[in-house]
Structure formats: C-alpha cells, structure tokens
Amino acid sequence: GNSVTQMEGPVTLSEEAFLTINCTYTATGYPSLFWYVQYPGEGLQLLLKATKADDKGSNKGFEATYRKETTSFHLEKGSVQVSDSAVYFCALSDVSSSNSGYALNFGKGTSLLVTP
C-alpha cells in the first residue's frame, strides 16, 4: 500500500537558519506529492506540490523536488522566519492504485518552531 514517512519533530531553529524536513514515500503507482502546512488551531493549507519525477514545487521560499530514484520529497527553505512556525505534512495522492479516489495519504507531521 501507499505510505508517507517524515522525520520526527519537533524541529527547533533560529531565525534565518536553513530548514530541511525529510519525507520519503512508498507507492505502487505514480503519485503526486504535496506539502501542506497547518498553523495552530487551523486547517491545512497547500504549500507546494509536484506531479511527476524531477518536478520542483516552490512557494513562499519553500522548495521540494520529486525524486523518484530515492522516493523522496524533502522540504527546504534557505532562511526561516518566526512566522514559519507550524506543523508541516507531507502527503501523496495515487489514484492509479488507491481505493480512495484522490484521497491523500499523510505523514504524521513535523512540528517546526523558529525562535528569534
């Protein structure tokens, strides 16, 4: 079956530090990959996505590259801000093999705290 594994948190960084949150996946088909962000007490917001191998998704300074050879989709940002403090979820959608249409398979989330 499909699954997503992301690095355990919490991750604590100082402002302007470099961020990497690792995400690897297992899929039987050809998934689309997503990063969502959740601020406290809120729903999830799409951060970026990639739909095929070697695609790079980017938004608000965050980037992630779809690596089929390593089945990875690591999230990076060159200089984090306090306002980036949130929980980040990696997810995949694989309609070719899923029994759930386009429902997403989520990782467990990685909490990021950025301190001034």
Place this chain on the structure above:
Amino acid sequence: DGGITQSPKYLFRKEGQNVTLSCEQNLNHDAMYWYRQDPGQGLRLIYYSQIVNDFQKGDIAEGYSVSREKKESFPLTVTSAQKNPTAFYLCASSRGLAGGRLDTQYFGPGTRLTVL
C-alpha cells in the same frame, strides 16, 4: 470568497449522543473528504465522495456516517458507536477525477469535537 466552511469550530458532546458536523464548499468541486486528526498523528480518511449521491468508506469509517445530497454539502455524523470520538475533524474538497494528477485538496478550518 470561495472556500470551505466548517461549523461549529468547537463542539462538545455527551457520551451516547450523536452529533453532526457541517461542511460546505462553494468551489464547485465534485469531490469531498472527511479526515480525522489526533495529536502526533497524520490525518486519517473517514469518508469520501467523488460525486453527488455517492460516497465511500475510508480507512476509519466505523462509528461515522455521511450524506451527499447536494454538491456543496457533505455533513459528517459521529454516532454513539464511535468509541473514541474526541479529535479534530477536517473537511476537504477537490475537483476529483476532473482534476487528474493536478488535483489539489483544499481544507476547511476544522471542528474540534470533545466528548464529555
């Protein structure tokens, strides 16, 4: 403004009572989803619907029921059969099959249910 609304934001229920969570979208999306989020875990799929008058069980459907009588609405009922209903519930919608590999889910702000 287009989007997804969930109500109420906080809900308290006594044991043995059924409760219905509302989800409405005005994005003209075909597909709608309900997820459950527990602390330290990713999101788990409860039910999904790819079209009006049709819905399917997700990974953790026991103790829940849904209806999809209108395209805009996908209410979730948490029944007394759900053994551990206290959680954060998130509704999402997407273009579904019409979106293909580019399909993206958009989430509502969530309802936090507490069973007393």
